[in-house]
Amino acid sequence: MKKNREILLISCYELGHQPFTLASLSAMLQQAGYTPVCVDTSIDALTDEQIHRANFVAISVPMHTAMRLGEQIAQRIRTLNPAAHINLYGLYALLNADHLLKENAIDSAIGGEYEIPLCQLIAATDTGSREDVPGVYTRTHVSGPWIQRTPFIVPERSHLPELERYAHLEWGNDSRVVGYTEATRGCKHTCVHCPITPIYHGRFFAVPAEIVLSDIRAQVARGAQHITFGDPDFWNGPTHALRITRAMHQEFPALTFDATIKIEHLLQHRHLLPELKETGCIFIVSAVESLNNDVLQQLAKNHTAADVAAAFEETQRVGITLRPSLLPFTPWETLESYLELLTFFEVNHLIEHIDPVHLSIRLLIPPGSAHLETPGSSEWIGEFDPDAFGYRWQHNDPRMDQLQAQIASLVEQADQMNTDSIMTFFQIKARALALQGQKFSAFKAMRQYGERKDLPHLSESWFCCAEPTSRQLCAKQA
Template identity: 40%
Template sequence: MRVALVATYELGRQPFGLASPAAWLRRAGMDVACLDLSRQPFDAGVAEADLVAFHLPMHTATRLAVPVIKRVRRLNPGVRLCAYGLYAPLNGELLRSVGVDHVLGGEFEADLVRLATEVSTGGTGFAPAPGLPRLELMPPWRAGLPPLDRYAALQQGAVRKVVAYTEASRGCKHACRHCPVVPVYGGRFRVVSPEVVMADVAAQVEQGAEHVTFGDPDFFNGVGHAMRVVDGIARRFPGLTYDVTIKVEHLVAHADLLSRLRETGCLFVTSAVESFDDSILRRLEKGHTRDDIARAAALCRTAGLTLAPTFVAFTPWTTLDGYRGMLAEIEALDLVEQVAPIQLALRLLVTAGSRLRELEDLRGWIGPFDRELLVYPWRHPDPRVDRMADEVTALVGRRLTASRRDVFDVVVTCANEGRMPPPAVSTGARRRAEVPYLNEPWYC
């Protein structure tokens, strides 16, 4: 029984979403091949498998997968096709229309084994397990993927490190309106046992990893579990560094743990700040305020952690003054070097299944679902904001190799219609060489 697992794009990371189910399928006796199209050319041989499954963890990955799904279906009209991951159930109707037979959401490993077993026996009655199962995960099988040094690296000044990727938990106990985790996990999360996380990290260290990215939607969803994981890794691999993603409200609530993160090797914390506008933050149900952001930034700085904020720079409620205010806040909080330039241009995505569509004041601004873009497109009630978004996107896109400071200054000038504003009062900017970052900083 031949199974091909395919990924299209996972932020420059070696795909956990292939490696984990590959281990399960191999344990069940399946012949498994993995194909990561972000690092490998398309191989028509995947269409010769009995089952081809596409991992769709994000919006970009799903858009890239659709033409590949069509291509595989043309090459082998009889092959069973599956899509799994966060964006699969959100786009289930569209995926089935382009040839997908089975759609799985979160916690998919056991269902993939059941599906493969059914395909191997010629069965046609497969149905995924109801609800959100609790799985006992095993260490992923990564031997079928390109080596780690072909993926995004950690950069800090002149130092470049090979990066591992793992997950200590999946899902999220929060319900931010715009988050794709929410429709699938519904405020629930699942932990991965510390032993499995440790085994996965150890295997990647053996392959040359010097830094670990934890891909949990929020590392502090289960804060006790999270600290057990990093304490154990620090004891076994002293000198190994890592980064995590943590909500602003958790950074503030667990301020006493930030120094322990630093002591165990944490270099930076990604946090979905999204906006400095409290009215927008309330609409998104982020659970933090503008004041909380400033507090989190100060706490991280005191603990010796780099805060790497992400933003939804343009929303239907963004004003020109609000956008300029966002730039001024980034400057005032000394975050310019810590914000990837693409974050200054990101536009709110209203995807299938999004809780954003519950908002009354959004309904008049969005159009019908776009099957090519996989979003409900929206137009701002002030056309000047849309023009600004387009201009900033173009400015950032033309300056992919420029310094963050240079790009930021160009965006500020654009936002102020060619006039540089008076310099903001800051607390002493960090030099770029001090700021660690992953060199493939796209978050969509």
């Protein structure tokens, strides 16, 4: 261990997959001569002994759920080991740095390409240097995100929990072990609500294909039968993406994969979909968000409701499942358009394509959000809520806030009771129609829905844009 440093790397939650942010940083630190201890608190308990031994703690917060959990862990570490340097890194770290530094919860924060600044920060604390480290935000040094190309190396996963302990691919009676990697970082698009926008501002970096393939090989050797490409948009660089999937399929022809691709790119590059299918793609996640064109324009999604319908047709034509992520509760959505969203999935027999949690998701406005810079935002954005790490807002139609709260509770209870997802969908529709004074039988609708589709999906629902419920926060703390 270099200079007797005890470096503790912590992941709180990364959508049910083995934490890439620990694997990538661990590889860089080991190359620099350190031997970090890695703990994924969504899988294993963080012990008091580990906390007491640590001189330097880095907590990964790539998403809002992880930020909520990470703040609680930082407070625990501060109490048990006040001398340890506590760093947050990831998308949400820099966005929340001011508040957390003021509360003495952390000592530093890094946003953007985190590996190099973190390694330099650890080296500086080794020598007792008081000089400011570029890309590191502290109480004495204000820094923006570090947006420079990382000298990528193969992620180190040997000290992480086994892949079998994470989310699986489920498809009928088949269950497959899932690996996770990233072919790019950042995003060339600037959707207004996206936390990537205030950090990367439309920039993205391609990870060398051989690095990605080496990471895939290592995970296949550890049992991976399916790979999730976690890029914000796998087709930010479609040529780069296809180069990787072709080589992966040639080496591992039985390996399947999924990826996240914008509706815009699915239509722009629809001619590439057959090859994507041939090389093992079984489903695509796409940020549909809404079918209200006013909402889509406000979010700068660069697609329309008609485009969404066309994307479903194109993916169905080639035999790839499209799994949309949704953001149905924004200031611009209406009760009528919410019901139209439900009707679209019901009439087109697409209910199986969505996880019920997506029908409850409410717009989050973290510090630094591009929404804060849009004209007229002061009219609907309220005060900052430090407990929620976001700004408050209310819908001008109180029924929408009431509906969102009801659906969030309903979805949580359905998840606890393992309720049939089709039934949950129609229970949601019943709640929405009730606010219009209409009666609706969820049981009758479920009976009339017809034959169920058996679609591939991950066993962990996609909570990236959702504010975590109290049960999720408890469950993710092992």
